[in-house]
Amino acid sequence: MVTTLLVIVIIMAIAFDYINGFHDAANSIATIVSTKVLTPFQAVLWAALFNFAAYFYFTDHKVANTIAKTVVEDYINLEVILAGLSAAIGWNLFTWYYGIPSSSSHTLIGGFAGAGIAHALVLGDNVLEAINLSPILKTVSFIVLAPVIGALISVIITLIIINIARYARPSTAEKWFKRLQLVSSAALSFAHGGNDAQKVMGIIYVSLVAGGVLVNGDHMPEWIPLVCYAAIAFGTMSGGWKIVKTMGTKITKVTALEGVSAETAGAVTLGITEHFGIPVSTTHTITGSIIGVGITKSFSAVKWGVTYSLIWAWVLTIPVSATFAGILYAVIHYIFG
Template identity: 80%
Template sequence: MVTTLLVVVIILAIGFDYINGFHDAANSIATVVSTKVLTPFQAVLWAALFNFAAYFYFTDHKVANTIAKTVLEEYITLEVILAGLVAAILWNLFTWWYGIPSSSSHTLLGGFAGAGMAKAASMGASVMAAINFAPILKVIAFIVLAPVIGMFISVIISIILLHLSKNARPSVAEKWFKKLQLVSSAALSFTHGGNDAQKVMGIIYVAMVASKVLKTGDAMPEWIPISCYAAISLGTMSGGWKIVKTMGSKITKVNAFEGVAAETAGAVTLGLTEHFGIPVSTTHTITGSIVGVGLLKRVSAVRWGVTVNLLWAWVLTIPVSATLAAVIYSIIHLFFIN
């Protein structure tokens, strides 16, 4: 039974990574599509290529380690992981269907934590006993910090680019910025793959520890990162056109110059947070970067009504995913454990 359940959990985890790919495809291709540098099909192929290329660079698995430690080991079972994954998949599909660029990272984190809390309650412990607060608080802090950092860096990059191109003819500058968008979107896809694929790697690893296939501290089998990077790349190739529209045009109208600035800022932010093992939201980061380039034009260039709706989705993601996972765990516990 454990072996079968472990296989189910691994399949669902890789499935979540696939969904994460098409849910978050907009993050790295929205501006390059909206500026018509690449067609949608070319853009998803470009992004998927660099999503997978991250496998060869991000080998320290710091983000995976952070995710794996969000619930204390004594409260982690395959049923807890199963409930967390099902909740995360349901919320991701819901937000994708309505074109809401919510965070797949926070969905997964909320689901895992919520199921762990339900497990603690079923053991007669405090619901908060299951939570490892150090990584959780770090992630929650970066719900605010990631978009702010992205916005700040995008403003700085925009100012630098404006200074460097101030003497160029507009037509020549536009031509060069369109070429540079290929580089900036590739960089964003590369860091997106490196950050987001690791989150599911951490979940699969703890599932194997919980089923006693691995021991805590054992090296991660190489098939786990390969599978996760492949899944997120294939998901990216499937697109996510509803969210592309929101990210590429509804927040603010983006030209090639602004696309370069926003994507570069997003890539820098994701690279820095991965270095420190912080599982931030790619969605939050690039949204903040896009808002930054909009603010540099004028405050009214940003469609604040759309932005506020996105903020509500961000605030609700963790508690909704956690609640959903707790309910799903309770059902599993009632019908399959007792």
């Protein structure tokens, strides 16, 4: 039976995907805008197109399954999911307002886990019994690993490109790199759509199970991925200009060559992690990739003060979202309980 609370949860989940799109638009378009290959409007349309195109390729839903298993099934109800989504949306809007490129993935996981723990406390159970530590620890480890992998791959790609193009005329090389940026940004948007849309797919699926519409193990209804990919694409079209400025100019100055390297490295990293069902942060990945291309010039080319402030936001995302979700769960439980 479809209840009012279930409808609210599904609407909130779709809203989160939309917000994720404009919050993370900068990941795909920051370098292509900063190098003036495309205007901001053209760039968001380009990114949105490939965000949605991922719907036709990423059909295994491994990342969605990982997200759905963050909280143990016995501790999942619609109140838990609503609290987790509300906390995640709140943190995303806060970081977007201040231009901080934080992780939508981690705020969703933190919110979901924090609400599950609060539910266990209300029941008087051991809080560790409410969450599956394995997927959470794997996700937390990639707070460090994703940007490091992105940086290493971008350094390798940059050095390879520099050696291949070292005898080319600079003006000719620049023209080709700007064309290649269209391809690399499309690849990153494609990988971003495939990785990030799945996170809400998992949340909507467990909402339908918690609401009694589905039985755990049932095939995911086709409307779920279609709506999630559409929401993230529309969100991307709305842009995220404050974060674009941070990503495109404040970390390091990015040329067309370096834009190709960073975007390609980000796409490769996301493709690998999606294959293994690891819900990594697109934001962390592309930030690490941009740092990598900066390092190839010199360590001083990277504005480390900005980078350190970003890292603090990354570290705080999961605990802040979890705490906020726990408080919201207490309020929601009081209202609906």
